[in-house]
């Protein structure tokens with residue numbers, strides 16, 4: 001650990017071993033993780049965590065959304081808890097660190113305090129949020145959204161996956177529903193350690209980043225319907241081809257995004273389906289999902305209007321019909337200045353000048369920031385890669401981020 005010795009030192013080998021053990025649950029084909037929200041793999045990962053925390057003597061509770069709260073009593077348990085956590089669910093071909101690092105770093109903090117027989121003044125709460133990824137069930141950050149009241153329960157529980165299974169049914173099938181009412185706990189603060197999932201820290205050569213907020217996010221579901229017809233006899237002028245409309249739209253949107261004055265706009269088409277595809281049939285119907293992001297809410301709002309305008313233009317040009325559904329909007333979210341300052345100070349105590357930065361990815365901390373002071377810590381992602389089986393963060397970066405988390409949580413829990 002660089003610089004001054006912290007009050008208590010986390011065990012970096014134990015942390016790494018726990019990360020690698022968790023990665024054995026729901027492995028993906030090429031060395032990543034596949035624990036989609038509320039699948040048996042997700043439930044198995046939660047059970048492994050609970051085995052570990054029960055070995056520490058911690059009690060735990062779940063709410064009806066399956067959010068998991070692991071309690072560590074303090075000296076004054078009537079005080080609001082200092083919380084830390086993240087998520088265990090992953091993308092379909094996800095990595096071994098996204099979300100998991102924050103949860104297992106919290107476990108390592110609990111283990112380190114137990115090793116040193118430390119009881120903090122405030123109680124601590126390690127939280128695992130349900131369905132952060134939003135891959136199987138939209139929108140993302142569902143468990144933290146419904147717990148903070150920022151996502152309505154009906155939208156959360158009735159969200160369905162591609163097989164028509166609702167999140168409510170999936171939670172029940174995994175036996176992950178608890179009886180803790182939603183939003184029950186009042187928290188003193190929320191800390192989340194997470195991998196950066198982009199190239200900034202690695203390019204700067206920084207082992208840590210202090211996150212000041214999260215960029216704005218908008219999700220869209222688009223359907224374009226034309227007329228399926230024979231690929232051979234149908235002249236191009238006769239066609240109403242929704243796929244051609246979609247490709248024209250995507251190209252037009254890409255040009256708009258690339259022309260963004262700050263170069264801060266991000267557009268992703270992560271899902272593109274032709275209904276009943278066949279090589280020699282002109283598509284009749286296609287569905288696509290857009291993910292649009294920006295660090296400035298006004299620019300994001302302007303791009304939102306552009307999405308609608310360009311989609312209508314592209315549909316008209318091909319003589320197809322458009323349905324456009326705005327699935328989710330998460331505005332630009334600032335984190336807590338006091339907690340940011342406490343992390344800067346704690347990093348300095350470790351002999352590090354940690355840069356501050358915005359997060360490109362959404363996190364449960366976005367919702368938490370509306371109900372309690374919230375901050376995040378980033379550690380580098382190798383080659384800036386995440387949401388990819390090759391996702392990787394160096395053991396020493398995982399350890400350093402966990403040490404900073406431990407020091408900051410300890411300081412806050414003694415206030």
Ligand code: HGY
Nearest residue numbers: 132133134140361362
């Ligand atoms: O979409 C996101 O930014 C997050 O990974 N759920």
Ligand code: MN
Nearest residue numbers: 087098099132
């Ligand atoms: Mn994540």
Ligand code: MN
Nearest residue numbers: 091098133387
């Ligand atoms: Mn993710």
Ligand code: MN
Nearest residue numbers: 230231232280
């Ligand atoms: Mn035929």
